[in-house]
Amino acid sequence: MDPIEQARTVYRENFTSISDYVDILATKGIDWGLIGPREKDRLWERHILNCAALADLIPDGATVIDVGSGAGLPGIPLAILRPDLEMTLLEPLLRRFNFLGETVEELRLEDRVQVVRGRAEDCDETYDVVTCRAVANVQKLLGWCTPLFYPNGRLVALKGDSVSQEISDASRRLEAGRLDAQVLQVRAHPEAEVTQALVITPIR
Template identity: 45%
Template sequence: MASEDEVPPELRTLVNDPLNGSALLQDYFSDAYPRVSAFAELLADQGVLRGLIGPRELTRVWERHILNSAAVVPFLGEGTIVDVGSGAGLPGLVIGAMMPERRVVLVEPMERRTAWLFHAAEECGIDNVVVVRGRAEEVRESVEADVITARAVASIDKLVKWCLPLLSDGGSMALLKGRSAPDELERAKYVLRRANLVGEVHEASTIEGVEPTTVVTLERDSR
């Protein structure tokens, strides 16, 4: 983690993020904007110090982290959402802020990060989230998901192996991935076949001028 001397207070802010204050953001997030904006500000202020984001990301918090996380929301179906390896709360806290009517479970094994998740949820008024400490394979007795999501946690084949026991009958997964998603999906084909899952790659757009996010959905094969 960085020390306070390495990240001066004047840099721990969204003021240098070109998207900050944009009317496009306010229109996109609508009623959720106050909660999402509060989380973005908190992440900028404390994220580097807590080892959640890198110093160079302070000018791209909205695009790289908040909008990237928000892009998964249209793929989340119904029921309880479980964010595996929630870390900084990306995408889990963004989802919770945008979907206050849904139950969102944040699964995270590191104690200092679970402390952050509790703190951020309380500070930003995101009161529909539950934080569970542990790895996905360790919480199968206490956590059941209708939808599982994850960002920058592991490859698709590993995520399926770890997370399948948490998934309800008829449940699905929506994973935030990079440009290599099609290749990753191909490498996972045997694991997906055994799990009776079918994968699809989507380009998910958010606001004008921001590059689409790659989302991989995994659905039960009904054939």
């Protein structure tokens, strides 16, 4: 089954919305420099299904903040897949903030997706879940994101092959903050590529 059909199975009645988002990424996303031209033919498997794989790690009805949202990944695919979520897209750069605002409006997600311009360290609110993708190493993420989910939430981050070393490098900070870090292999669809997710939760 090709990635588009996998996504159709995963998104079901929300497939039209996620397809519209892919069209935005493949046009305006590239024009605005948020998506590399080489990614155009890999948007479904490397971006949409990759992000959707995090959905099962987020509790029902959660408040979620997507830190450094950029082109809206993983926040927008998760918001489309999970209408029960209350999503905030946090982005400090004006061009990306404007892109997110226009995209959320075009996809008609304004009722449950908020776009905020700012940095994680300047945010005063707390959320059930913090998500991010390709933002920073674990050490920096802990400094920026822990106040956003502590003491009752979690961080769910898409990470690459260096995650084990990053966790090791951040071990003192994790221990001092009484935080547990796990790396999970997840898939949006049984035939999709494996996604590596870092989940950090407070130790109770």
